[in-house]
Amino acid sequence: MEQGIIAPVSETEDLLISSPIVLVSKRSKNAGKPSAQDFRFCCDYRFLNSQTREFKYTIPDLQELTESFSEIIPNFISSIDLSSGFFQMGLSSDSSQYTAFNTCFGTYKFLRLPMGLKTAPNTFQLLMDKVLHGLKFKSCLCYLDDVLICSETFEQHMSDLKEVFRRFRNAGLKLGPKKCSFAAQSCRFLGHLISKDGIRPPPDRVKAITEYPRPKNVKELRRLLGLFNWFRKFIPNYSALVNPLTRLLKKGQLFHWRNEQETAFSDLKQKLTNSEILRFPKYDLTFRLSVDTSSRGIGYMLYQLDPNDNTQKPRIIRFGSKSLSPWQQSYGPDKARTVRDGCEYT
Incomplete structure (x- = not known):
């Protein structure tokens, strides 16, 4: 309240709705005795949201953002995070009355x-797009309150930073210095490690996944698959590899962890640990698509060949895959090859 984020509702205000509050833990279950700082104050706006019309403004696709480097060589990278970004955006009095909560x-x-x-x-993405208009996909990328600034030279990077700071200052936006890094050779952005060489999973995230224990129930399996799915573009034939695990999520399916699931679990960890660095696309080079089929799915590799690279090693941009439905899995070799070729030329 001292920071001007909330205010008491006066007796004269005629509220149409008031929502309950919930405290969400920011710690793991085994982290010991929690303190007040270990909880995030939230409001349960489910009913309010059900009565609210959608605001159809596009939020950038995470996949597209991490593949947006082409013209810029990110030799120098700065990551900027706003301090409590949403709370820096004011509400009108008409809107404020609907956010009331009980204590x-x-x-x-x-x-x-x-x-x-x-x-x-x-709404917040709209604000950021207005503030950074003309800079996005030229010198910076933005996803909500996370901003990445990339430049080819140090001098250009200083100029790009000054322009972004000027925009933020004019808009009255403040940064969270603890989460900012400047003029680095690599930087974490949206759960990926970005450098001039390309994109790769952060080592600590890979370590956490490889040390993840064998799931004992559906809830733990869903959490594991969420971790793997975030990095699926680094894993060749992901859909086919993960198929034995996803089958355990089917309705009515008993949770029996057998050798098939253990093999898939180990293979996915191994593939992620040894994953390739994904390269940024060069639009002056030809895009190539290599497609492979198996009894469980179709996998592809999007890549380019650089004529200036004597090794002719593929510049892999991403891996992708799709599971086959039960009736597609029954195809013979010729029909399966037709499906593969159709994907290759689509």
């Missing part, structure tokens, strides 16, 4: 944009 000390409302509203991410 044992009374009823309060937000004066700044709270998390949990269905329109909050889209």
Whole structure:
């Protein structure tokens, strides 16, 4: 309240709705006795969201953002994070009344944009796109309150940083210095490690996945698959490899972890550990697509060949795959090859 984020609701205000609060733990279950700082204050806006019209403003696709480097060689990279980004965006009085929430000390409302509203991410992305208009995909990338600035030379990087800072200053936006890094050779962005060489999974994330214990139930399996799925573009034939695990999620399927699941679990870890660095596309080179089929799925590799590279090693841009339905799995070799060729030329 001292920071001007919330305010008490006065007796004269006629509220149409008030939402309950929830405390979300930021710690793991085995992290010991929690303190007040280990919980995030949130509001349960599910009913309000169900009555709210959608604000159809596009949020960038994570896949497209991490593959957006082509013209820029990111020799120098800075990562900028706004301090409590949503709370830096004010609400009108008409909107503020709908964010009211109940506490044992009374009823309060937000004066700044709270998390949990269905329109909050889209609205904040619109603000950032306006602030960085003309810079996106030229010198910087932006996903909500995460901004990445890339330049080929140090001098250009300083100029790009000054322009972004000027835009933020004019918009009254403040940075969170603890989460910012400047003029680095590599930087973490949207869960990936970015450098001039390309994109790869961060080593600590890979280590966490390789040390992940064998799932004992569906809940643990879903969490594991969420970790693998985030990095699926680094794993060749991912859909076919993960098939024995995803089958355990089918309705009515008993959770029996057999040798087939253990093999898939080990193979996925090994593939991710030894994954290739994915390269940024060069639009002056020919794009090539290599497609492979198996009894479980279709996999592809998007790559380029650089004529200036004497090794002629493929510049792999990404791997992709698709599971085959049960009736597609029954295809004979000729028909399966037809499906593969159709994917190759689509």
